[in-house]
Amino acid sequence: MTDWSQLHHAYGTAEDIPGLLNAASPAPGDSNWTELWSRLCHQGTVYSASHAALPALRDMARQWSPADRHMPLVLAGAIAASTDQPYGEPDPHVAYALEMSDLVQLTEEALRDPALADDSGTYVYLLAALLGFEGVEVWGEQLDGLNDDEYEVPCPACSAENFIAFGEYGFFSTTDSMYMSETAAKRIPLQPANPSALEGLAQRLHGRALADDQTDVAHKLTYVFGEAQCAACDAVFSVAEAIATRWGA
Numbered sequence: 001m002t003d004w005s006q007l008h009h010a011y012g013t014a015e016d017i018p019g020l021l022n023a024a025s026p027a028p029g030d031s032n033w034t035e036l037w038s039r040l041c042h043q044g045t046v047y048s049a050s051h052a053a054l055p056a057l058r059d060m061a062r063q064w065s066p067a068d069r070h071m072p073l074v075l076a077g078a079i080a081a082s083t084d085q086p087y088g089e090p091d092p093h094v095a096y097a098l099e100m101s102d103l104v105q106l107t108e109e110a111l112r113d114p115a116l117a118d119d120s121g122t123y124v125y126l127l128a129a130l131l132g133f134e135g136v137e138v139w140g141e142q143l144d145g146l147n148d149d150e151y152e153v154p155c156p157a158c159s160a161e162n163f164i165a166f167g168e169y170g171f172f173s174t175t176d177s178m179y180m181s182e183t184a185a186k187r188i189p190l191q192p193a194n195p196s197a198l199e200g201l202a203q204r205l206h207g208r209a210l211a212d213d214q215t216d217v218a219h220k221l222t223y224v225f226g227e228a229q230c231a232a233c234d235a236v237f238s239v240a241e242a243i244a245t246r247w248g249a
Helices: 017-023 031-040 048-052 054-063 070-081 097-111 114-118 120-134 200-211 215-224 239-247
Strands: 150-154 161-167 170-174 227-229 236-238
Touching: 017 031, 017 054, 031 048, 031 070, 048 054, 054 070, 054 097, 070 097, 070 120, 097 120, 114 120, 120 200, 120 215, 150 239, 161 215, 200 215, 215 239, 227 239, 236 239
Parallel strands: none
Antiparallel strands: 150 161, 161 170, 227 236
């Protein structure tokens, strides 16, 4: 049995975690999930209680249908992917290897839910969770930038902060943080990757998105794994490599 009184979350002792887990439901807007996120994965930081909650989140996901298990999977995925962990805490992929294996399978089932065809946001969160359970560095935490239609990365040549936009405002790089407004700031078109030239993780993610009828996600991935030109010094760089440099371990 887990002694929650000896574990901690963002606000102190974790004795309240079992009650929150038991009370959580698949119901939209269930405030228990807000409380669990705030305690167990506060702004991406995890705690001793966060890893200890993984078996319970796995069990919850296992008991619920693929369409209902999104919340426990996404929270568990964020915990697994976090690089902001307590000093000395063992790697959850080793300490909870069985749970990780189960969570991969449970997430695969959720990703195959046809209803996600109209919910690309949840699809991306689940896909990020899958990468988190698999231990894929950077992308388990950062894939959700697809939902924001933006990544902010430094130019590898001059270190200027570039906003890489690939959504309703267009597909470009700029140094203007207010690019959403009507400004005269310099915008340089992005250079998407040729899908046929994608390799490794990029090829896997793009191919899977297409197979899952997530054409918008697949389209965005060609920009994330394509190239951008710095709006400050005009250097051309790989967007994915800049993301990995900023958020890599």
